[in-house]
Amino acid sequence: KAGVTQTPRYLIKTRGQQVTLSCSPISGHRSVSWYQQTPGQGLQFLFEYFSETQRNKGNFPGRFSGRQFSNSRSEMNVSTLELGDSALYLCASSLEGRGGQWDEQFFGPGTRLTVL
Amino acid sequence: GESVGLHLPTLSVQEGDNSIINCAYSNSASDYFIWYKQESGKGPQFIIDIRSNMDKRQGQRVTVLLNKTVKHLSLQIAATQPGDSAVYFCAENKDGGSQGNLIFGKGTKLSVKP
Numbered sequence A: 001k002a003g004v005t006q007t008p009r010y011l012i013k014t015r016g017q018q019v020t021l022s023c024s025p026i027s028g029h030r031s032v033s034w035y036q037q038t039p040g041q042g043l044q045f046l047f048e049y050f051s052e053t054q055r056n057k058g059n060f061p062g063r064f065s066g067r068q069f070s071n072s073r074s075e076m077n078v079s080t081l082e083l084g085d086s087a088l089y090l091c092a093s094s095l096e097g098r099g100g101q102w103d104e105q106f107f108g109p110g111t112r113l114t115v116l
Numbered sequence B: 001g002e003s004v005g006l007h008l009p010t011l012s013v014q015e016g017d018n019s020i021i022n023c024a025y026s027n028s029a030s031d032y033f034i035w036y037k038q039e040s041g042k043g044p045q046f047i048i049d050i051r052s053n054m055d056k057r058q059g060q061r062v063t064v065l066l067n068k069t070v071k072h073l074s075l076q077i078a079a080t081q082p083g084d085s086a087v088y089f090c091a092e093n094k095d096g097g098s099q100g101n102l103i104f105g106k107g108t109k110l111s112v113k114p
Helices: none
Strands: A005-007 A011-012 A019-023 A031-038 A043-050 A051-057 A062-067 A074-078 A087-092 A113-116 B011-013 B019-025 B032-038 B045-051 B054-059 B062-067 B072-077 B085-095 B103-105 B108-113
Touching: A005 A087, A011 A019, A011 A062, A011 B032, A019 A087, A031 A074, A031 B103, A043 A062, A043 A074, A043 B085, A043 B103, A043 B108, A051 A062, A074 A087, B019 B032, B019 B085, B019 B108, B032 B062, B045 B054, B045 B062, B045 B072, B072 B085
Parallel strands: A011 A113, B011 B108
Antiparallel strands: A005 A019, A019 A074, A031 A043, A031 A087, A043 A051, A062 A074, A087 A113, B019 B072, B032 B045, B032 B085, B054 B062, B062 B072, B085 B103, B085 B108
């Protein structure tokens, strides 16, 4: 079974631009989450989608948004890029996500975004 | 704010020795605690998890201990191998119904000397 895939793997943008990152979860997984990883702040939760609905959101400005499609693939968008948005953006998928039982999250390799 | 933190940023061990990586958490309401391993250039990889109603859980060469009294989590790796060299993160999940809302610690870099 293929793992979580993220595209592109590397991206260079300039301040003020916007960017869209894509994530394809493991087949059958319905929950997709996004995280930002930086040396200073570590891994921080951005948002989670389940059945095309945002189920949870971290403490990030509105410039960060996402969506999930009917096939569970997800995209995240960052508008008006700032230098501080340079980070590794990780996507993770899990099987179900309901009923109070935590399911293992499988992470993709990430998209390395550099903002110049 | 509520967060999961780590006592040591780096840990160096000899191949074959046991490794212990520690983590302190502050949210008593967290339901699950998870350890992840991240190798250079890769996303975090699940190692083991433990639910808050347990004290200990064992996997293959790994053991996770949870001490709720002092809000402490540890990962023990038996017979550490060079392939274990990576950054290890602890994470907590406050809401079992929401898979993605993990709060991660800063990470401990484990280096295994041959």
